[in-house]
Amino acid sequence: MPPRLIFPERAAAADVLTFAGRAARLGDGAVRLRATDGTLVVTSAPLAPRGLFDTTPTVLAMRVSPVDPELQCDLVVEASSLRADEGDASALLLPDTALAPSWAGVSPPRGGWESREPVAAATLAARAQWGIQAVAEAMPADPGEDIVRTVRASVWGAPDDALGGLPLGAAFAAFAMGFIAGEEEAQSRVAAAWSRLTLSRGHILVRGPARSGLTAVRRTGDARD
Numbered sequence: 001m002p003p004r005l006i007f008p009e010r011a012a013a014a015d016v017l018t019f020a021g022r023a024a025r026l027g028d029g030a031v032r033l034r035a036t037d038g039t040l041v042v043t044s045a046p047l048a049p050r051g052l053f054d055t056t057p058t059v060l061a062m063r064v065s066p067v068d069p070e071l072q073c074d075l076v077v078e079a080s081s082l083r084a085d086e087g088d089a090s091a092l093l094l095p096d097t098a099l100a101p102s103w104a105g106v107s108p109p110r111g112g113w114e115s116r117e118p119v120a121a122a123t124l125a126a127r128a129q130w131g132i133q134a135v136a137e138a139m140p141a142d143p144g145e146d147i148v149r150t151v152r153a154s155v156w157g158a159p160d161d162a163l164g165g166l167p168l169g170a171a172f173a174a175f176a177m178g179f180i181a182g183e184e185e186a187q188s189r190v191a192a193a194w195s196r197l198t199l200s201r202g203h204i205l206v207r208g209p210a211r212s213g214l215t216a217v218r219r220t221g222d223a224r225d
Contacts (some may be wrong), residue, residue, distance in 0.1 A: 003094040005033070005040070006068040010089040016042055017084060017092060019063050019202075022177050024079035030102045031079045033094075038069035044079065046173040048103040056153040057167045058103055061177040063202040076104045108194045108205045116164055118185040119197060123162050128175035130170045133153050151156055164188055166206055167196055174204050 007013040023031050023044035032043040047059040081095035138151045156169030163170060166188075174180055179201040186197040187203075196205040 002096065004088075005035070005092045005094060006071065006087060006088075007090045007092075008066050008068070009106075012065045012067070013090050013092050016040065016065050017064070017082060019044070019061075020079040020082045023061065025147045026103055026173075027180065028177055029079050030076050030101050030104075031076075031082070031098050032075045032076045035067050037065060040065045040067035040071075042102075044072075044100070045103040046167045046176055047152075048101070049153075050149065054149060054153060055157050056149070057169055058106060058207040059156075059158050059167070059171050059173045060103070060108070060171045060205040060207075061179070062204060062205060066114065076101060099133040106207065108207070109191045111191070113189040113191045113196065114186040116190055119163055119166075120185055121180045121182065121184050121186060121199065124174050124186060124197075125160055125180050127160055127168060128171040131172055132150060141200070151204070166197070170195070170204050170206050174199065177202060177204075
């Protein structure tokens, strides 16, 4: 029998499957599954840099779900490989093969978060739609993969005043993952190099964008005549 994720109720299993279905269409299509003490944290990377000079910020989508308290795991799988268990509606079947994307090795801090001004869900939706249009308009005919990445990085990595300086990609991730609903406000917090937007349907975590190029020269000793 394939390995399974067992949930206390079928609604929780269906929720994780919905998250995986959306994640499968974004980024590298992978999801990280971390379970401990009855809680499953499911994470995907709608945006993440690929290569040394890629300035795309790391933007993670996260949702928390109750799970079998005896389950302990931390693995990354293709989101499309998660399947409902036809014999048990409260379980999902896992694939036999795990993945190792670079974004899964960078975890946000668990504590030390400081509150910032909230961001209206309507603002997130509007900025995401603006960015989608901007990407489409900037694409030349028949672009290669490098051009596609460069355009997306320039749009989604740009700090946006309407988002309190967060990269525009944070709005894109919230919109594409279906986290935006109603007239709520996303709670905004920061910790070290990370920022977090919390909505009723999930969390968006941002690290970056990465900087490329040489850093400024710094003096490392006493000046001599």
